[in-house]
Amino acid sequence: MKAELQELCRYHELLWMIACRDIKVRYKQSVMGFLWAVLMPILIVLSGVVVRYAYALASHAPLHTVDIAAVAVKSLPWAFLVSTIRFACLSLTNNRDLVTKIYFPKEIFPLAVMVASLFDFFVASAALVIFLLALKIGWSSSLLWIPVLLLTTILLATGIGMFVSAASLFFRDVKFVVEVLLTFGIFFTPVFYDVEMFGEKGKWILLNPASPVLEAFGACVARRQSPDLPWLAYSIVFALLTLLGGYAFFKHLEPAFAESI
Amino acid sequence: MSDIAIRMEHVYKKFRKGEVFNSLRDLLPALTGRMFREGELSEADKREFWALQDLSFEVKQGESLGIIGQNGAGKSTALKILSRIMKPTKGRMVVHGRLSALIEVWAGFHQDLTGRENIFLQGTILGMAKREIQSKLDQIIAFSGLEEFIDTPVKHYSTGMCARLGFSVAAHVDPDVLIVDEVLSVGDFAFQARCVQRMHEVLRSGTAVLFVSHNMNTVAEFCQRCLLLEKGRTLMLGPVAEVISAYLNRSKEAREADASSGPVMISRVTVRNEHGACLRFHAGQKAWIDVDLAALVRCTRLSVALYIKDEQLEDVFGTSTTGLGSPEFSLEPGQRFQCTFELSLNLVGGTYYPTLLVFRCDNQTTYDRWMPAATFHITSADDVRGAAHCFPKVVRHEVLAASRESLPSNPEPETPVASER
Numbered sequence A: 001m002k003a004e005l006q007e008l009c010r011y012h013e014l015l016w017m018i019a020c021r022d023i024k025v026r027y028k029q030s031v032m033g034f035l036w037a038v039l040m041p042i043l044i045v046l047s048g049v050v051v052r053y054a055y056a057l058a059s060h061a062p063l064h065t066v067d068i069a070a071v072a073v074k075s076l077p078w079a080f081l082v083s084t085i086r087f088a089c090l091s092l093t094n095n096r097d098l099v100t101k102i103y104f105p106k107e108i109f110p111l112a113v114m115v116a117s118l119f120d121f122f123v124a125s126a127a128l129v130i131f132l133l134a135l136k137i138g139w140s141s142s143l144l145w146i147p148v149l150l151l152t153t154i155l156l157a158t159g160i161g162m163f164v165s166a167a168s169l170f171f172r173d174v175k176f177v178v179e180v181l182l183t184f185g186i187f188f189t190p191v192f193y194d195v196e197m198f199g200e201k202g203k204w205i206l207l208n209p210a211s212p213v214l215e216a217f218g219a220c221v222a223r224r225q226s227p228d229l230p231w232l233a234y235s236i237v238f239a240l241l242t243l244l245g246g247y248a249f250f251k252h253l254e255p256a257f258a259e260s261i
Numbered sequence B: 001m002s003d004i005a006i007r008m009e010h011v012y013k014k015f016r017k018g019e020v021f022n023s024l025r026d027l028l029p030a031l032t033g034r035m036f037r038e039g040e041l042s043e044a045d046k047r048e049f050w051a052l053q054d055l056s057f058e059v060k061q062g063e064s065l066g067i068i069g070q071n072g073a074g075k076s077t078a079l080k081i082l083s084r085i086m087k088p089t090k091g092r093m094v095v096h097g098r099l100s101a102l103i104e105v106w107a108g109f110h111q112d113l114t115g116r117e118n119i120f121l122q123g124t125i126l127g128m129a130k131r132e133i134q135s136k137l138d139q140i141i142a143f144s145g146l147e148e149f150i151d152t153p154v155k156h157y158s159t160g161m162c163a164r165l166g167f168s169v170a171a172h173v174d175p176d177v178l179i180v181d182e183v184l185s186v187g188d189f190a191f192q193a194r195c196v197q198r199m200h201e202v203l204r205s206g207t208a209v210l211f212v213s214h215n216m217n218t219v220a221e222f223c224q225r226c227l228l229l230e231k232g233r234t235l236m237l238g239p240v241a242e243v244i245s246a247y248l249n250r251s252k253e254a255r256e257a258d259a260s261s262g263p264v265m266i267s268r269v270t271v272r273n274e275h276g277a278c279l280r281f282h283a284g285q286k287a288w289i290d291v292d293l294a295a296l297v298r299c300t301r302l303s304v305a306l307y308i309k310d311e312q313l314e315d316v317f318g319t320s321t322t323g324l325g326s327p328e329f330s331l332e333p334g335q336r337f338q339c340t341f342e343l344s345l346n347l348v349g350g351t352y353y354p355t356l357l358v359f360r361c362d363n364q365t366t367y368d369r370w371m372p373a374a375t376f377h378i379t380s381a382d383d384v385r386g387a388a389h390c391f392p393k394v395v396r397h398e399v400l401a402a403s404r405e406s407l408p409s410n411p412e413p414e415t416p417v418a419s420e421r
Helices: A002-010 A012-027 A030-059 A065-094 A096-101 A108-134 A141-170 A174-185 A195-206 A210-222 A229-260 B024-036 B038-046 B075-082 B115-125 B130-144 B159-171 B189-204 B216-222 B240-257
Strands: B004-016 B048-060 B064-068 B090-095 B099-102 B177-181 B208-212 B225-230 B233-239 B264-272 B280-282 B286-295 B299-309 B315-320 B329-331 B336-344 B350-360 B366-370 B376-379
Touching (some): A012 A030, A012 A108, A012 B115, A030 A065, A065 A096, A065 A108, A065 A141, A096 A229, A141 A210, A141 A229, A210 A229, B004 B075, B004 B208, B048 B064, B048 B075, B048 B208, B048 B233, B064 B075, B064 B240, B075 B090, B099 B159, B115 B130, B115 B159, B159 B189, B189 B208, B189 B216, B208 B216, B216 B376, B225 B240, B233 B240, B286 B299, B286 B329, B286 B350, B299 B336, B329 B336
Parallel strands (some): B064 B208, B064 B225, B099 B177, B280 B376
Antiparallel strands (some): B004 B048, B004 B090, B225 B233, B286 B336, B299 B315, B299 B329, B350 B366, B350 B376
């Protein structure tokens, strides 16, 4: 694996080049590009507001701005996760010519998708900062957790992205399965709701490796608390293992890519 | 580092033909089905075939090796293994230095990006550093001849323009090993000439070149040695002229196997100079064309005709044994006949295809026709056009002093007297 990583390092310029290509193509019409980056988070936030409002009505509990802020904060990493996995799934088959014609480490494709999605994440973050300031949620020391949380999300997204990109090259219907899972995944991940609403049963939700990270994002940014450390550790370990497993899986199948695409 | 650039050692490649499960929907029932019918596993093994068998060769730095063979002979598979896109099933392959392939030269282009952006993208894909591309950018754009359109998105380009841009990037990679697969035929005449010139530069700079083409003359022009593949096996590896003529004769044998043969068969045609099989001649040199034929039934009053066709397959020259004064001949079943034409190749530079005919003199029935039976290439130092080379010389070439009476003081309507002009 060491030799493979060294080779990947040699091709780092290509990784940026392909990521830039994806970003450039998306932002060629700058208004559309920006909309693209914020559209999905905005939709998620709006859906979250509807869900939270319905919940507040049903339970006769007041709807706090901090809850809305938490939904907004969690929607960004969720959107990043979804778009990375969705586009990574198609990344190899969409670049068919390059996969079959020219040699280079093919993990560059899912990685470039991740980088491009990360760029969208930062664009949307700029919008989020304005939104949070409007809700009067400002600086706190718990914001220092963000790099760790972001890194965990990146590891998880990349790992899953590698799995699905390689798998969808061999099985054409993997992309449909992934699409369905991503669509319904939002119900099993605390984006609209908070895990604490489930009380004791919340730990079942937290078994979803994306849940502790998203909860930690909400806690650190919106509620200015530190994250639930044991569960966050679970998430980090899971993300690391996913990345290692996904990379090994990808590299194991890579020699057969050109013949099977 | 040794001076070997490429070494293939006993490389095998196996493919599976027929149905492959490429969706979960098909795979799951098949897996459960297989549990009940275990005997069918062996049938899957039968569907395998060898695309390459025991391929071994070496290419030194600065050397160029041609690979020829019919469609499906394994040429592309060999190149894909070399460029590491595919892994050999068995065997070892070593490439020293940076390898670049001129295969589908615009594979990395993105339709929405401009020509300039695509140069950077494609260049990086081909393994160049960004700084390297920056320094060669002007050269690449000039080579492509697309200065006017370089900031236009590639989706507005024609296929020819894409190919030119792609080739221009690929031609400036400066690799240690270059793989060329049938790409010199892009663009118009001027661009092709530039490509050929660039290929010669690359060869001179010490790059090892692997050249795959169906155009025997391009192979003959660029390669010293040649590899002939058939159905994945190495048939021949040797000097380019010998291998190419063996290949052309082989396609004849393949035609014989088709058994649509008449009473007389032309079995072998060889173009040679005084030393042996030869593909490249200078204008004005002598060439000999050896023809072998065999009769299957009794034939009388036979003659052999030779036509030389140019690249457009137009006849530029034709003659026959009887036309040159040799007697008509007759053959008994199983008898063979040989004749040799001697030609002075007073032809301008280009590719020519000898075509052979056996016919019966009295009623002009054609018994066998082989077109093209061979191929050869003429080089000429002079810039002459047409088909026949008349070896012209300029024997008078001077500027005359203006004299008073020849000045057109009083221009008259031009009279159409050709000899005056």
